[in-house]
Amino acid sequence: MSDQVSADIFEILLSHAENKPESMDAGTVLSEAGIDSLALVEIIFDLEEKFDITIPNPDEIEGMDTAFETAGDVVKAVKTLLDEKG
Amino acid sequence: MNRVVITGLGVVSALGRNVAEFRDGLLAGRCAIGPITQFDTSDHQVRIGAEVPDYVPEEHFDKNQLAQIDRFAQFALLATREAVSDAGLSFEGELAERTAVVHGTGIGGQSTQDENYHKLYAEGGKRVHPFTIPKLMPNAGCSQITMEFGIKGPAFTTATACSSSGHAIGLAMMLLRQGMADVAVTGGAEACLTHGTMRGWEALRVASKDTCSPFSNKRGGMVVGEGAATLILETLEHAQARGAKIYAELLGFGMSADAGNIVQPSMDGAVRAIRNCLKDAGLATSDVQYINAHGTGTPQNDPTETAAIRTVFAELADGLAVSSTKSMHGHVLGGAAAVEAVATVLALNAQIAPPTANFTEPDPKCDLDYVPNTPRPMAIKNAISNSFAFGGLNTVLAFGRAP
Structure with a gap:
């Protein structure tokens, strides 16, 4: 996932990570990067502003069945929502 | 009934960003009223206020804190840091539970309300910052004080407009008199020099356009200020037992x-x-x-x-x-x-x-x-x-x- 959308998402995730990892990829576990539920609320806000989308709870997003556990989950959700937005 | 004394002071105000500056201004009779700089007042009739000078939030709070703490609660924390340090207290062990926080504010996080609702109403935005509610709630100042200092006793906010912190200090004194706490962190904060609020004052026609000259003939009205003050109250017994410096007695x-x-x-x-x-x-x-x-x-x-x-x-x-x-x-x-x-x-x-x-x-x-x-x-x-x-x-x- 070296595309721009992923890069932007990783940058937002990193800005809220308490334990900043060396690098972030789809496999990065959010909790291990020091992103707690409160930080995730801010991240979702930043993503909504960045991509002009509304992010519902993960289980309401097509193809998502879990909470955001990894950076890849977030990328998948945002891309799905961007596709829906068209 | 316990006697109650004042053992710590903290203040953030247009007249001084700490007690020393405030005292110098106060006892010199210096007027700290000036043009409002926090928003564009060019189409306002009332363009003056008493702003905390040269305030840079980043000098006092990190990025995560600033996302969660409105200007009024920032002032509450700054005044409390000074007062707690002045009193020489740390809230460890039993004292944490025997200390109260009673804090007053008239409105709470007014700049948070103004900024976020402006995004909705004026900029066509669809969302507000996720911490809008915890930043604007009037008890945020009180809660932030308990969190920063680990104070675990009775804690609440009083909101009675211009008497808010009077009620706070009085009720804090009553808790100490009654023996429900040994120490109380009390006072109040306000920061509502915002576009929306100042329109409200303008509409009420009680705000002065030049300066504040109480009791003078031809006075123009009130001038809205911002800031915070915190007083550390202790029972006389508790203060004397630890050899605390006592500023004054709160008599009634x-x-x-x-x-x-x-x-x-x-x-x-x-x-x-x-x-x-x-x-x-x-x-x-x-x-x-x-x-x-x-x-x-x-x-x-x-x-x-x-x-x-x-x-x-x-x-x-x-x-x-x-x-x-x-x-x-x-x-x-x-x-x-x-x-x-x-x-x-x-x-x-x-x-x-x-x-x-x-x-x-x-x-x-x-x-x-x-x-x-x-x-x-x-x-x-x-x-x-x-x-x-x-x-x-x-x-x-x-x-x-x-x-």
Whole structure:
């Protein structure tokens, strides 16, 4: 996932990570990067502003069945929502 | 009933960003009112306020804190950091649970409301920042204090407009008297120099366009200020046991409701609050030398307050020094009673009555000694501080020299 959308998402995730990892990829576990539920609320806000989308709870997003556990989950959700937005 | 003393002071105000600066300004009679810089006032009729000067939030809080803490709660924390450090306290072990936080604010996170709702209403935005609610809630100041200092005893917020922190300090004193806590962190904060709020003051037509000149003829009204003040209260026993420095004794507290008009003050309500305070403090009218007046500088307050003081103190009223320090630090609204409590304690300690700044010529309806323009060295054994709020909810606090 070296595309721009992923890069932007990783940058937002990193800005809220308490334990900043060396690098972030789809496999990065959010909790291990020091992103707690409160930080995730801010991240979702930043993503909504960045991509002009509304992010519902993960289980309401097509193809998502879990909470955001990894950076890849977030990328998948945002891309799905961007596709829906068209 | 425990006696209650003041062992720590902290303040953030236009007149000074800490107690030392504030004291210097207060006892020099310096007016800290100036142009509002926090938003574009070019199409406002009222363009002045009493802003905390050169305030850079990033110097005091990290990025994560700033996302969660409104300007009013930032001021609450800064004033409390100074007061706690001044008192030399740390809240560990049992003391954490034996310490109360009682904090006043009139509105709470007003800049958070203004900024976020502006995004919705004016910019066509679809969402607000996720911490909008925890930032704007009026109890945020109180909660942030408990969190930063690990204080775990009774904690709550009082919101009674311009008496908010008067009620906070009075109720904190009552907790200590009653033995429900040994230490109380109390005071108040306000930061509502925002586009929306200032439109509200403008519409009410009580805000001055030039400066604040309480009790003077042709005064233009009140000037909105911002800031915070925190006082550390302790039972006398607790303070003496740890050898704490004592600034003053908090002698008494009086409250009343006008039960009249939502904005028009009543002399009767003010009289009852002052009398209730003197009775609670065990003071005779002849025991008081200095009054820190509510003194907003409006046509409504100043003659009413003057008449109330005359009614309570009768022939002794002419011998009182009565000043409005709002002429220097503006009207800090929910934080006003706390800022003025600090001013009164500093006056007691310095044995100097701070002046009413910007005094020009007397108003025939205001005929007390308002300590015009020049600070006055004098013997002050006991002092009271008045706060008469919109909504007719009044508080008066009485202070005496350290035991």
